[in-house]
Amino acid sequence: MRKLALSDDILMKIEKPARYIGGEVNSVMKSKEDVDIRFAMCFPDVYEIGMSHLGIQILYDMFNRREDVWCERVYSPWTDLDQIMREENIPLFALESQDPIKEFDFLGITIQYEMCYTNILQVLELSGIPLEASERDESDPIVIGGGPCTYNPEPLAEFFDLFYIGEGETVYDQLLDAYKENKKNGGSRKDYLEKAAEIEGIYVPSFYDVSYKEDGTIESFRPNNPHARESIKKQVVMDVTNTTYPEKPVVPFIKVTQDRVVLEVQRGCIRGCRFCQAGMLYRPTRERNVEVLKEYAYKMLKNTGHEEISLSSLSTSDYSELKELVTFLIDEFKKDGINISLPSLRIDAFSLDVMGQVQDIRKSSLTFAPEAGSQRMRNVINKGLTEEDILEGAGQAFEGGWNKVKLYFMLGLPTETEEDMRAIPELADKIARRYYEIPKDQRNGKCQITASSSFFIPKPFTPFQWAKMYTNEEYIARAAIVKHAFNEQLNRKSLKYHWHDAEVTVLEGVFARGDRKTAEVIKEAYRLGCLYDSWSDQFDNAKWMQAFENTGIDIAFYNQRERSMDEIFPWDFIDIGVTKKFLQREWERAMRAEVTPNCRTQCSGCGVAKWKGGVCIEGKN
Structure with a gap:
């Protein structure tokens, strides 16, 4: 014992x-x-x-x-x-x-x-x-x-x-x-x-x-x-189907954040959003075989006793066997009371049909991530989503019985103007209007649109790794512009707006692109009592600011300058496959608000084709 x-x-x-x-x-x-x-x-x-x-x-x-x-x-x-x-x-x-x-x-x-x-x-x-x-x-x-x-x-x-x-x-x-x-x-x-x-x-x-x-x-x-x-x-598993995967994951004693069986359907993402680090790091996109995933579903549910199964991926809608897998999960497990959770879906007819089968529409809300309010800004970040796509998806959802929508945006993106900021509440209002176009007797009560914005953080190995950030005060001022513009909208009673903590954003920015010198701040902040900094009730910004002062490390040097193209970055010694030339090209395209097609539409020559696998060789003999 x-x-x-x-x-x-x-x-x-x-x-x-x-x-x-x-x-x-x-x-x-x-x-x-x-x-x-x-x-x-x-x-x-x-x-x-x-x-x-x-x-x-x-x-x-x-x-x-x-x-x-x-x-x-x-x-x-x-x-x-x-x-x-x-x-x-x-x-x-x-x-x-x-x-x-x-x-x-x-x-x-x-x-x-x-x-x-x-x-x-x-x-x-x-x-x-x-x-x-x-x-x-x-x-x-x-x-x-x-x-x-x-x-x-x-x-x-x-x-x-x-x-x-x-x-x-x-x-x-x-x-x-x-x-x-x-x-x-x-x-x-x-x-x-x-x-x-x-x-x-x-x-x-x-x-x-x-x-x-x-x-x-x-x-x-x-x-x-x-x-x-x-x-x-960087190390990449090219054959994700035949690699190791836990058939008997450890089952926690108490409720945890993800109390469910997780099926990783693919690694990587074909989309190429310019702010997204994971989309660049985990290239090329590699899919797991659907038959193997079905077997994992059986074994993992049996070995854990979990009552929910979730599909994991950066963009689940892009998994080519999604229809077959989801249909199988619903047919096989829904009758046993197993919940099926489908994060990272684009809102289209198939996704809505599936969500209608696996969710209680009256209680659940749909999530869209337009990331930016204006079309110009969505082109800058290469979101590949038009206003028409968003309103069409919302319209289909409302007609299917949903009346709650969550919208995710980012503030402080490169080239952002006040017009781009105001476009966030304007887009939320257009979505609400789309709801009220449905005849009253066919609506499911009032609609509720909840928009939230985080502040953009430039990350290594993204086209935005050269971008500047702002001060805490400037971020709050941007959120205030958006907040006031929400109050001016026609359907303001149906709209809610939240924004994330700007103080944490500033710190994340320093350590995302920091060099070895920033270790001194981490040590000093820890000495002053900083711990569990990602928990809002534990986070103490005053102690962090004291740590920067005590060590003489300048936040502005790490955050508030645009990097030059020839600057050596602390992470340049790592080869992730995606070349610095490609990232520079994407940065320049962003400045011109030009969209780059996704990997399945056209290869953009990012460099990861050297691994000779995944999406890079799909359809090629």
């Missing part, structure tokens, strides 16, 4: 003790004496968020299929337990064995969003692992970073021993085998990092030096170790 790391007294004192006890259905138990490698897989946020992450479920399953590896899970302790662990010197522990993380060979951290960076330091400190990689010795685990934020790892470079750039199913086995070999031969930590640096897709930050120009931009970025590569090539 394993002993819990937390006493009953502590478990009774804290919120949701089930976050920390492990033992869930499908969690993997092994004996530590029977394995060569112990791997702690961490999502640096609370259990409910981390348990909803598909990537961790995939790697957990894949690692534990190896007899020589035991992969366990660890999440950020919530603030109540964090305080107790510090007061009582309780080290952070893994859920399965309840053993301290410090005893593991690896600590792998999934880095999903910029506002979890202080939580990464929390995980390291509570584990008793030095924050800086340079201070670790042979007794510390190797700390690995993976996930979307590793495509600009530089703000976190000094905290990680290595980063895995790309999709986890490709070279992790090599990485683990190299560790075993090094251990057997009595090799040191540095010996292992040198072996790891020779594996494609692995970046060891300590093996690279950065020098800066007088204006603060990068002068050079070069390897300082003969084992390190000049550029790091």
Whole structure:
């Protein structure tokens, strides 16, 4: 019988003790004496968020299929337990064995969003692992970073021993085998990092030096170790059908954000929206075979007892076998009371028909993401959606019985004018008008249009990576223009408007495109008590501003300037397949408000065809 790391007294004192006890259905138990490698897989946020992450479920399953590896899970302790662990010197522990993380060979951290960076330091400190990689010795685990934020790892470079750039199913086995070999031969930590640096897709930050120009931009970025590569090539799984996928995902004890079976139907996106980092990083688009997905649906529902199944993809409507898959799921599982959730659908006749079959129309709302109010602005961002498309889709939905619509927009996009801002409430009003064109006796009560806007953040490896951002005050002023314009609309009683927090946007902007110098701010913010920064009730902007002041790091340098075309970016050493020339070309097209066709309509020569797979070779012999 394993002993819990937390006493009953502590478990009774804290919120949701089930976050920390492990033992869930499908969690993997092994004996530590029977394995060569112990791997702690961490999502640096609370259990409910981390348990909803598909990537961790995939790697957990894949690692534990190896007899020589035991992969366990660890999440950020919530603030109540964090305080107790510090007061009582309780080290952070893994859920399965309840053993301290410090005893593991690896600590792998999934880095999903910029506002979890202080939580990464929390995980390291509570584990008793030095924050800086340079201070670790042979007794510390190797700390690995993976996930979307590793495509600009530089703000976190000094905290990680290595980063895995790309999709986890490709070279992790090599990485683990190299560790075993090094251990057997009595090799040191540095010996292992040198072996790891020779594996494609692995970046060891300590093996690279950065020098800066007088204006603060990068002068050079070069390897300082003969084992390190000049550029790091992202890892891509070309055959997503026959790669590993968890048939028995771990079932959480408590309600989590995504309490359902998730079927990943494809990776990548054909659309090429210029603000969207995922759309560039995960090229080329690769589809999973529909028959295999049907089998997964059966097995995963049987192995978990979940009552909902969800399709996962950046743009589910573009999955070529969608009709067959959805029809199968409805015919097969609807009668058993299984809910079917279909995010990321475009609003067209087929999607509406399907949603009508799987949703209670009277209760549910439809989601459109026009991203911009004016057609000019939608062309700038390459949204590929006309006002006619939007109104036609809304009209079909209203005639099908819906009366609630959510609209998502962005403010602060490159070239945005006041006219573009005012076009947001005008578009919302046109959608409401379309509802009231339906004869009164055929309407489903009043319509409710809820529009919300986030503030645009330029991300690495997008055509907008050169763009400038604005100050907190300027973002609020833009939201105020939109808010006032909503009050002027004819159907204002049917319209609601919300906007996201601008203070968080400013910080995300700094760390999305930051260099190694920004690590100082993260450390200082953490020292001042910043934690769970993506949670609005925990976020403390005043402490962050203090951290910038204390470290002398200038927000304006990172956010409020348009980059020159020849500037060396902190992430330029990573090869994602999409070329910088293509991104520059797309930036120039954006400035002319020119639309680039999607990948199925016409190849735009982005560079990922070199992988010779997925959408790039569809229909070609």
